[in-house]
Amino acid sequence: MKKILMLATIFILSIGALAACSSGGDGEDKNITVGAKNFTEQFILAKMAILKLEDNGYSVEEKSNLGSSALRQALENKQVDLTWDYTGTGLVTYMGEDPIADKQEAYDTVKELDMERNDIYWTNLSEVNNAYTIVMTQEKADELAIESIGDLAEYVNNNPDELRFGTDAEFANRDDGLPGVEETYGFEFGDANISEMNYGLQYEALNNEEVDVAMGFATDSRIREYELVNLEDTESFFPSYNAAIAMTNETYENHPEVEEILKPIAEQLDSETMRELNYQVDVEERSVDDVAQTYLEENGLLDGE
Known part of the structure; x- marks a missing residue:
């Protein structure tokens, strides 16, 4: 009889241990x-x-x-x-x-x-x-010696109306979008040099040389697909x-x-x-x-x- 009780106790303890292993710290199921x-x-x-x-x-x-x-x-x-x-x-x-x-x-x-x-x-x-970013093709960035948004600002100021910028409508008008970038870095694209389009199309436009610079999101796969480069945000503008x-x-x-x-x-x-x-x-x-x-x-x- 004692042997049976001992075995029963071991069985009950084993079940309890298994339950504990399959539960969270407070005993709830995982x-x-x-x-x-x-x-x-x-x-x-x-x-x-x-x-x-x-x-x-x-x-x-x-x-x-x-x-x-x-x-x-x-x-x-x-x-x-x-x-x-x-x-x-x-x-x-x-x-x-x-x-x-x-x-x-x-x-x-x-x-x-x-x-x-x-x-x-x-x-x-x-x-x-996954923040906003400014992107260019690697080839164009190398050609113009642009590595950062500061470099871009300097180039635009020295060569007004030369570069075309691709963006969606939201980024073109947000305070933390293009207007804020231009104010922070002290430059401005002319209205005629800004091409608004649905998000995503700006990557293709860059690849097809329809624009020279564009907005994007830093982890977007199309940056990798089209061999684009994220310009360094030296002023830490983007949130x-x-x-x-x-x-x-x-x-x-x-x-x-x-x-x-x-x-x-x-x-x-x-x-x-x-x-x-x-x-x-x-x-x-x-x-x-x-x-x-x-x-x-x-x-x-x-x-x-």
């Missing part, structure tokens, strides 16, 4: 919902987080292809537990604050404000900065749009280990790497799953490494 917006970079970042979490014993549901506002609402309503978002979007769009160019200051500010106002916890700041993890505070409190699980991804990614990964999906037409998993495996971020 279930997490990861959200993503509706563009390639977001799909890749979300898939990396999902694969990394699954590799650490989590059961993950994905809610992707959401508009920025819809995803944010889902996060605030706890329909999504965590997502990758951008510090500039958090500050300007969600918090209604002025943009901040400094990466760390932008992150610290949105981290503090979003927790105070919405109980959203930001962590895992990365070097991926920071660095990618970081935003999660509900409830998720953080229930699963604090998630911060450490996803930390290696944030530490290794940068804008150049992200642009290359976007290129692999957009241009080489590899699947998001394949690109994300290959990157994690090649960088030792899966299988407990």
Whole structure:
């Protein structure tokens, strides 16, 4: 009889141990919902987080292809537990604050404000900065010896009405777009030298030599596709749009280990790497799953490494 009771006790303890292994720190199941917006970079970042979490014993549901506002609402309503978002979007769009160019200051500010106002916890700041940028073809930039926006300003001032600028309507009129760039750097494109077009077409226009300079986003795969160069923002004008993890505070409190699980991804990614990964999906037409998993495996971020 004692032997039976001992075996029963061991069995019960074993079941308890297994339950503990499959639960979060507070005893809840290790279930997490990861959200993503509706563009390639977001799909890749979300898939990396999902694969990394699954590799650490989590059961993950994905809610992707959401508009920025819809995803944010889902996060605030706890329909999504965590997502990758951008510090500039958090500050300007969600918090209604002025943009901040400094990466760390932008992150610290949105981290503090979003927790105070919405109980959203930001962590895992990365070097991926999907900010506005000014781009040229490498060939044209080399020909004119232009490496920075300051160099561009000097060239335009010395050669007015020579260079043509491609932009979408929003960037052409935003304070943190072309008007702000011109004011900050002390130059101005003539109205006749500005060509407005739908976003994306400016890359093709550059490649076809229909314009000489254009606006873009720093991690866009077409910068890689058309061998364009981002001009250095020497005055740090453009606001920071660095990618970081935003999660509900409830998720953080229930699963604090998630911060450490996803930390290696944030530490290794940068804008150049992200642009290359976007290129692999957009241009080489590899699947998001394949690109994300290959990157994690090649960088030792899966299988407990």
